[in-house]
Amino acid sequence: MSQLWDAETARRYDTPGVGMFAPELLRTTADRLAALADGGRALELAIGTGRVAVPLAERGVPVVGVELSPHMVDQLRTKVDEATIPVVLGDMSSATAPGRFSLVYLVFNTIGNLLTQEDQVACFRNAARHLLPGGAFVIELGVPDLRRLPPGVQATVWLDEPGYLALDTYDVLNQQLVSHHFRFGDGTEARLGRTPQRYVWPAELDLMAQLAGFELESRDADWDGAPFTAESRSHVSVYRLPG
Numbered sequence: 001m002s003q004l005w006d007a008e009t010a011r012r013y014d015t016p017g018v019g020m021f022a023p024e025l026l027r028t029t030a031d032r033l034a035a036l037a038d039g040g041r042a043l044e045l046a047i048g049t050g051r052v053a054v055p056l057a058e059r060g061v062p063v064v065g066v067e068l069s070p071h072m073v074d075q076l077r078t079k080v081d082e083a084t085i086p087v088v089l090g091d092m093s094s095a096t097a098p099g100r101f102s103l104v105y106l107v108f109n110t111i112g113n114l115l116t117q118e119d120q121v122a123c124f125r126n127a128a129r130h131l132l133p134g135g136a137f138v139i140e141l142g143v144p145d146l147r148r149l150p151p152g153v154q155a156t157v158w159l160d161e162p163g164y165l166a167l168d169t170y171d172v173l174n175q176q177l178v179s180h181h182f183r184f185g186d187g188t189e190a191r192l193g194r195t196p197q198r199y200v201w202p203a204e205l206d207l208m209a210q211l212a213g214f215e216l217e218s219r220d221a222d223w224d225g226a227p228f229t230a231e232s233r234s235h236v237s238v239y240r241l242p243g
């Protein structure tokens, strides 16, 4: 998986001010996480280039990261040094960061990057292992788009912009999808990025959390706390360990 997040991908990852880097999204995300950290330390699993960790640290929350790709960490280091946001290079289902935390979080659909149920359960257990009693584990994850797949259709186009097409192909037997991102200009050449994922229903996520000793505290449709409904495309779920 780490070769997916290579130097070129890492260099292009940040889109300052737009998409997942929109200031309003980052503000509500960091505000909610800072409140959940409740004066304690936070651990981001798969910290990437620090999209969320940097604004969270700017709110005075001590943040530590775990990350598989050294290239993503190189980009993070263009923003903050090791003393400000230390990072452990390793797999989020098994790596250990020193100390205990009041908050562990894993955002932007990234639990799906673990391609087996076993690894996803291990990730929940790893989050629990890093938390203080009463600590919270926050997951942001898309709801699988299977309602858009009529019989015989195995792909959904979910983004169609000038110069950018994105589609997911599904293997529903094995609960896997591959996100394909095609970026192109006026010519005939396109750049293709592909990310395999194991998609997860909220109910399965809750069961994994239960196996690791968590209880579901809340599930919202976004970082602002909009109600999660049958039409929600994504969710922010807060799991908590007993105090």
Ligand SMILES: C[S@@+](CC[C@H](N)C(=O)[O-])C[C@H]1O[C@@H](n2cnc3c(N)ncnc32)[C@H](O)[C@@H]1O
Pocket (backbone or CB within 6 Å): 001, 002, 005, 045, 046, 047, 048, 049, 050, 051, 052, 066, 067, 068, 069, 072, 090, 091, 092, 093, 107, 108, 110, 113, 114
């Ligand atoms: C979609 S990016 C999210 C980065 C960051 N959390 C954010 O919100 O912008 C996914 C990140 O997960 C990392 N990653 C993928 N599999 C991982 C694993 N098993 N352990 C740790 N990091 C992983 C990738 O290297 C990449 O930085």
